[in-house]
Amino acid sequence: MTILPLTSSQTVGPFFAPALLREDAIRNVLIQPETSGERIRIEGQVFDGEGLPVPDAMVEIWQANANGRYNHSADQGPAHLDPSFLGFGRSGTAEDGSYWFETIKPGRVPFYHEQFQAPHICVTICSRGLLNHLVTRLYFEDEQNNAKDPILLCVPDERRSTLLARRENREGMIVYRFDIVMQGAGETAFFNL
Amino acid sequence: MKNITIGEIVRGDQEVFPPYLYEAYQSTRRRAPMLPLIEVPLTLSELTGPGAVISAITPEDADLTRNAGTGGEAIGQRIIVTGRVLDDRGTPVPNTLLEIWQANAAGRYLHKRDQWPGPLDPNFLGMGRCLTNEEGIYRFLTIRPGAYPWKNHPNAWRPSHIHFSVFGPSMLSRLVTQMYFPHDPLHALDLIMNAVPTEAARKRLIALYDHDVTEPEWALGYRWDIVVRGAYATPFESKEVER
Numbered sequence: 001m002t003i004l005p006l007t008s009s010q011t012v013g014p015f016f017a018p019a020l021l022r023e024d025a026i027r028n029v030l031i032q033p034e035t036s037g038e039r040i041r042i043e044g045q046v047f048d049g050e051g052l053p054v055p056d057a058m059v060e061i062w063q064a065n066a067n068g069r070y071n072h073s074a075d076q077g078p079a080h081l082d083p084s085f086l087g088f089g090r091s092g093t094a095e096d097g098s099y100w101f102e103t104i105k106p107g108r109v110p111f112y113h114e115q116f117q118a119p120h121i122c123v124t125i126c127s128r129g130l131l132n133h134l135v136t137r138l139y140f141e142d143e144q145n146n147a148k149d150p151i152l153l154c155v156p157d158e159r160r161s162t163l164l165a166r167r168e169n170r171e172g173m174i175v176y177r178f179d180i181v182m183q184g185a186g187e188t189a190f191f192n193l
Numbered sequence: 194m195k196n197i198t199i200g201e202i203v204r205g206d207q208e209v210f211p212p213y214l215y216e217a218y219q220s221t222r223r224r225a226p227m228l229p230l231i232e233v234p235l236t237l238s239e240l241t242g243p244g245a246v247i248s249a250i251t252p253e254d255a256d257l258t259r260n261a262g263t264g265g266e267a268i269g270q271r272i273i274v275t276g277r278v279l280d281d282r283g284t285p286v287p288n289t290l291l292e293i294w295q296a297n298a299a300g301r302y303l304h305k306r307d308q309w310p311g312p313l314d315p316n317f318l319g320m321g322r323c324l325t326n327e328e329g330i331y332r333f334l335t336i337r338p339g340a341y342p343w344k345n346h347p348n349a350w351r352p353s354h355i356h357f358s359v360f361g362p363s364m365l366s367r368l369v370t371q372m373y374f375p376h377d378p379l380h381a382l383d384l385i386m387n388a389v390p391t392e393a394a395r396k397r398l399i400a401l402y403d404h405d406v407t408e409p410e411w412a413l414g415y416r417w418d419i420v421v422r423g424a425y426a427t428p429f430e431s432k433e434v435e436r
Contacts, residue, residue: 002283004420006209008389010371015302019294019320049223062243062364072241088243109237122238126369129220131211131388154233182224192230
């Protein structure tokens, strides 16, 4: 079997927005009216090592549907596909480092050996000053299954809370707040992926 | 995948991926994580991914010389950039989205934060996209970008390059990178390119001039293949999964 060497990563740089955040490339809203599942809004800010907002980042998310099924050929599980839900989101950050998504809370997806993962959303961050993108996960603070999640258990206790989105109820809307700290106090736990 | 240690925060393959903290590139100093990256097992969440996320793509999107929609053509040396997207087993990655962006022939980006006195070209947006075909092949028509100055250190110039964003088959294959042009004296001086740890890996970021791609009386041809991580863990069997 041939193993080809991988192509290296390079920074997204400061000038990506006209291409990657053009009107039809932004995906803040992942849902359509017919999408099934509990509507949630995800909000957060991206901060650098001095605690300053990062205004030139791109945040991408990938998630299963409300049944815990990914819209991808590698997921051959029995959970139902929702054709109205792709599960991919892309947001830029504003001057205050903020990003947002309107989506649904994902269901539990399989791990191995009849185990399941707690509901989570995969998060990727690109910006100037990042020679590789950052990879992490958003979990929901009010989810009991977090205690048994095999990925969260890989994260040292004192850093686990950085992956928990905080629930807020706002005018009938469920908001989960998930700040991303690239460096320093409260640094988000990033994965070696 | 090799393990990582504190103070040496590198993702995955240390011969291929740059470190997060690369002091000479000043912006990394406040944006690189300082705590160890967490080693995690691969799950269905990493072995799936958005694939062809933007399906409404037209052939015009891959022609940067005309996609400004002005009716005029961008100024500069017309070039064809083509190649294949492969996984690390050499399997072509079909139907995956590539998004590119670049400076114009004078080295100026159409972006409010690029304010150096290089001229703008009203017929050039500097962005394009396409899907790979069934053989994993992509193809762009564009103009050769100029070098441009940046403020990282005195007299800093970036070599001519084109930015690429690639999805590939899964979350593991997500890649944002830059393609460079052969025989550029700025390569040796470029911090971003030299953040890549090995000479062999840096060379793989440089396109090859290919006279077979060059079209007579029309455009010079460059070939550049992109290799992304494959998604080939054991498939999950549905019978094992009971909710």
